[in-house]
Amino acid sequence: MASYILRRLVQSALILLGVSFITFVLLFVLPADPVRQIAGRAATAATVENIRQQLGLDQSFIVQYGRYLANLLQGDLGRSYLQKTDVAELIWSRLPASLLLMLAGIGAELAIGLTLGVVAALWKGKALDQGLMVGSFVAVSAPQFVVGLLLLYVFAVKLGWFPIGGYGTAAHLVLPAVTLGILGSGWYSRMMRSSMIEVLRADYIRTARAKGLGRARVILRHALPNAVLPIIAMIGIDIGIFMGGIVVVESVFGWPGIGQLAWQAIQRVDIPIIMGVTLVSAAFIVLGNLLADLVAPLIDPRIRLR
Amino acid sequence: MSANDKTAGAAVPALPQSVLSVQGLTVSVPGQDLVKALSFDLAKGETLAIAGESGSGKSITSLTVMGLLPPQVQVTSGAVQLEGRDLLTLPEAQMRQIRGGRIAMIFQEPMTSLNPVMTIGAQLIEAITAHEALPRAEARARALEALTAVRISQPERRLRQYPHELSGGMRQRVMIAMALALKPDVLICDEPTTALDVTVQREVLDLLHDLQRQMGTALILITHDMGVVAEMADRVIILRHGQMVEEGAVAQIFHAPQAQYTKDLLAAVPKMGKGEGAELQISVEPPIARLTDVQVRFDLRGGLLQRVTHRVHAVEGVSFDIRAGETFALVGESGCGKSTIAKALVGLVPHQGRIEVGGQALNALSTAERRRLTRDLQMVFQDPMAALDPRMTVGDLVAEPLLIHGLGTPQERAARVAELFAQVGLPPEAMQRYPHEFSGGQRQRICIARALALRPKLIICDESVSALDVSVQARVLALLGDLKRDLGLSFLFISHDMAVVENICDRVAVMYLGQIVETGSRAQVFGNPQHPYTRRLMEAVPVPDPAHRRPPLPRLTGEVPSPIHPVGQGPQRVLLEDIGGGHLVARADAQSQAAA
Numbered sequence: 001m002a003s004y005i006l007r008r009l010v011q012s013a014l015i016l017l018g019v020s021f022i023t024f025v026l027l028f029v030l031p032a033d034p035v036r037q038i039a040g041r042a043a044t045a046a047t048v049e050n051i052r053q054q055l056g057l058d059q060s061f062i063v064q065y066g067r068y069l070a071n072l073l074q075g076d077l078g079r080s081y082l083q084k085t086d087v088a089e090l091i092w093s094r095l096p097a098s099l100l101l102m103l104a105g106i107g108a109e110l111a112i113g114l115t116l117g118v119v120a121a122l123w124k125g126k127a128l129d130q131g132l133m134v135g136s137f138v139a140v141s142a143p144q145f146v147v148g149l150l151l152l153y154v155f156a157v158k159l160g161w162f163p164i165g166g167y168g169t170a171a172h173l174v175l176p177a178v179t180l181g182i183l184g185s186g187w188y189s190r191m192m193r194s195s196m197i198e199v200l201r202a203d204y205i206r207t208a209r210a211k212g213l214g215r216a217r218v219i220l221r222h223a224l225p226n227a228v229l230p231i232i233a234m235i236g237i238d239i240g241i242f243m244g245g246i247v248v249v250e251s252v253f254g255w256p257g258i259g260q261l262a263w264q265a266i267q268r269v270d271i272p273i274i275m276g277v278t279l280v281s282a283a284f285i286v287l288g289n290l291l292a293d294l295v296a297p298l299i300d301p302r303i304r305l306r
Numbered sequence: 307m308s309a310n311d312k313t314a315g316a317a318v319p320a321l322p323q324s325v326l327s328v329q330g331l332t333v334s335v336p337g338q339d340l341v342k343a344l345s346f347d348l349a350k351g352e353t354l355a356i357a358g359e360s361g362s363g364k365s366i367t368s369l370t371v372m373g374l375l376p377p378q379v380q381v382t383s384g385a386v387q388l389e390g391r392d393l394l395t396l397p398e399a400q401m402r403q404i405r406g407g408r409i410a411m412i413f414q415e416p417m418t419s420l421n422p423v424m425t426i427g428a429q430l431i432e433a434i435t436a437h438e439a440l441p442r443a444e445a446r447a448r449a450l451e452a453l454t455a456v457r458i459s460q461p462e463r464r465l466r467q468y469p470h471e472l473s474g475g476m477r478q479r480v481m482i483a484m485a486l487a488l489k490p491d492v493l494i495c496d497e498p499t500t501a502l503d504v505t506v507q508r509e510v511l512d513l514l515h516d517l518q519r520q521m522g523t524a525l526i527l528i529t530h531d532m533g534v535v536a537e538m539a540d541r542v543i544i545l546r547h548g549q550m551v552e553e554g555a556v557a558q559i560f561h562a563p564q565a566q567y568t569k570d571l572l573a574a575v576p577k578m579g580k581g582e583g584a585e586l587q588i589s590v591e592p593p594i595a596r597l598t599d600v601q602v603r604f605d606l607r608g609g610l611l612q613r614v615t616h617r618v619h620a621v622e623g624v625s626f627d628i629r630a631g632e633t634f635a636l637v638g639e640s641g642c643g644k645s646t647i648a649k650a651l652v653g654l655v656p657h658q659g660r661i662e663v664g665g666q667a668l669n670a671l672s673t674a675e676r677r678r679l680t681r682d683l684q685m686v687f688q689d690p691m692a693a694l695d696p697r698m699t700v701g702d703l704v705a706e707p708l709l710i711h712g713l714g715t716p717q718e719r720a721a722r723v724a725e726l727f728a729q730v731g732l733p734p735e736a737m738q739r740y741p742h743e744f745s746g747g748q749r750q751r752i753c754i755a756r757a758l759a760l761r762p763k764l765i766i767c768d769e770s771v772s773a774l775d776v777s778v779q780a781r782v783l784a785l786l787g788d789l790k791r792d793l794g795l796s797f798l799f800i801s802h803d804m805a806v807v808e809n810i811c812d813r814v815a816v817m818y819l820g821q822i823v824e825t826g827s828r829a830q831v832f833g834n835p836q837h838p839y840t841r842r843l844m845e846a847v848p849v850p851d852p853a854h855r856r857p858p859l860p861r862l863t864g865e866v867p868s869p870i871h872p873v874g875q876g877p878q879r880v881l882l883e884d885i886g887g888g889h890l891v892a893r894a895d896a897q898s899q900a901a902a
Binding site: 007203207222301 | 372374402403404405406407410411413415418419420421422423424432433436437468470481484612
C-alpha cells in the first residue's frame, strides 16, 4: 500500500512537470505581450525594453523555463506582473473559497445525480424514468453560464431566495454549487441508472430476496453499494471537469476563488498567475484521482492496490 | 375455466405428511406457457428431483414456489400450498417470512450468488435476523454454527472474509449454510453443483444428503444431471416444455421408464465404463502435434519497482503427441492448465519448451508462417453464443476464416459454406440467419462448421459440449465422431467430464496442477486407473443408476494447492513411469504430493 502511494506520487510529480512544460510553451508562443499590458499604451520603447529585461522575458525559452522550474522546486510560484504580489500567496488566499465551492459542487452533483439515477432505475420504462432521462440530457447539454444566469435570474432576482452574488454564508453557496453540479448530475443519473438496472438483475440480489429481506433493504444494502462502484472512479476524473467549470461559475457569481483569479489573469496576460493556477489545478486533478483510487478498495474488497 | 378443474383427476392426492403441494400450476409469459398444469406433492423429509433439459420450466417452477418470478412472468392458474396456506395469494410481507424462513433456496452460480462487497458473516447474519429478532452476538453465534455444520474449514475466519476470497465449492457451502441456518421445512436446490468441479460436486452432494437427514428438511432438487438424480432423489418428476412427462420413484424411473422421452433422456446420458470398446489402430504417420516439456508461466508483479515476485505455473513440463486421426483428451478440474495448453498450441499465450505442429516448432516460426499454420489448427469453444458475433449472419461467420486467409472467389466461398452447413447437419437456408435464432446445439454446429472452413488437420474442442443439454450433447459428440472418420481429422478434446471423455477419446491425459499425472489409451486409463487422482475423478462422477453404491470417498482436506510460486522456486515435477504399453503414471513418491 505504502509503495503504491509512493509510486503514484512519483507519477504525479512527472505529470505536473509535463503540465508545467506544456503550459509554459503555450504562454511563450502567445502573441499577446505581457510587457505591453504592464507598461501601458503610452510607454516608450525604452521603458518597454527595460521592463522586459527586469522580468527576464528577453531571455531564451530554455533559460526562462529553467529558472521557473528552479523556483518552483523551492515552492516559489513567482510574482504577479500586475498585482506585484507573491502568486503562491495569492492562490493560497483564494483556495479555500474554491475548495468549498468544489466540494459543494461534487456534493450537489452526487446528491442529485445518484438519487435520480436510482429512482429512474426503479421506475425503469415508466413515464417517470423517461422524464428523468430527458431532464438529464438537458442538464448535460446546457452550458454552465446559461444555467448559472438562469438560476440567478429565477432564484435570486425574481424569487429573492438567495443572494445575487458574493461569498460568506451558506446561502451564497447554494446557487454556484448547483450550477457547478448540474452538468455532472446529468451524467451521473444516466450512469447510476444503467449500473443500478444491471445490479438489480444480479444473482446476489436474487439471493438477498430469497433470504426474505424487504425491498428497501435489498435496494439500500445490497444493490446500492454495488451499483455505486463504477461511479467512484468517475469522481476523480470529475475534479478536472470542475476546474474548468469553476472559472465560469466563479465569474458568473462573483465568487472570490482561483477560477476568478485565473480569468482576470488571462485577460491581463499575467503569466505567473496563469501558470500558478494551472499547476495547482493540475495538482488537484492528480490528487483527486489518487484519492478516488485509494477509496475504491475500501468500498470494493476485490480491488487490491499494487 | 380453471386449470384446477382440468387437472383435478390427474393430481396425486395429497399425502398426509405433505409439506408442500403444487396444484395445476400454469406459469406464462405473454403468448407462451412456461409451465403447464403442473401438480406435485412434497412429503416431509423426502427428496424430490425435478429433472429436465433447458427450457423445461424447472427453474420457473422453483421461482414460483419462492415467489421470486420476474415481473413479466405471471402465474395464470393453480395453487402452491405450504401446509395448507396458499403462497400465491399471500401478501408480500407474509411471503417474505416464508422466503428464507420456511422455504430456502440454493442457486446454480455460487460465484455470483453472494454479494461481493459484504462479508460472509454479514450476509449470513442478515439471513438469520431477517426472520428472528436476535441480538447481534447471538446471531453471529448462529451463523458460526451454520458454517460449522456445512463442514467448512476455519469457519471463524470465513465470517470475516469476502466472497472472492473463497473457492466455488466453499461459496456453495456458504449458500447452503445460509439456507439451512433457519432450519427451513423445504430447501430448493436449483442445479446446486452444476458449476462445480466433479470432486467438489461429490462433497457438496454428500453434505446436502447428510444435512437433510439430520434436519428432516424436504428437498426439491432441480437438475439436468441424471447422475445426480440417481444418487440423491427419492422421487423424480421429468419435465419437458413445461409439462410433466413422467413421475415416479427413483428406481422405477431409471429401471422401468414409461415415457419415451424419459427413455431417450436416459440413453443420452454418457456413462462411465471400464474403457472397453474398439482401440484405434496406431497410425504410423508422424504426429500432428508434439509437445515436449512445455511450460506456460504467468508473471505476477509487486513492490515499488513492479518486479516479478511470483509466477503462476499454469503448465509445467507437459509432453504428449496427438497422432493423425485420433482424439486426444485432456481431462482435469478447473485451474489444472488444460485450457492453457490449448491457448499455447494456437499461440494465444507464450510458452517455453517445444510445441511442434506438422513437424514445425512454433517458436521458430515467423509471424507469417505462424499465420499459415493456424489454418491447420482451429478451436471450438465452450459457449457458442459468446463465440459468435451476434451482428453477423451465420453464413458470413462461417465464411470469415476463408476471407481472412484470402481463399477463393465469393462464389467459391459461398459454395464451401453451403458444403460445410451440410457437413454439420444444418439446412442451407440457415446461412441467412443470425446466431440468436438458433438453439445452443445448432450454434455449436455453426462453430464447428467455422472451424472446419479452412480444412484444418487438428480441431481443439475446449469444453465444447459442456454447456449443452445431454440429448444435444450426444448428437454433437456423434457429429464430431463422424467428422473424424469422414475427414480424417484429429481432435484435442478438453473437458472436465470423465464420462464424456471416456466416450469420445482414443487416448487421454489426466492433468493436475499444471502437470500430467497419468496418460495412456482409453482402455489403459479408464480400465486400469493407477494414479489416485485419476481414480478420485472417476469415482466422483455421479452414476445414473440408483442401485449403484459408491465406495466411500476419502475426504479431501483443504483446498487444491496453489500453482503460484515465488520466483526461483517452482512446483516439484512429477516423474512419469511407463507401466506397460505407453501407459504413463506419475511415480508413487511424487503421488502423495501431487494429490494431497
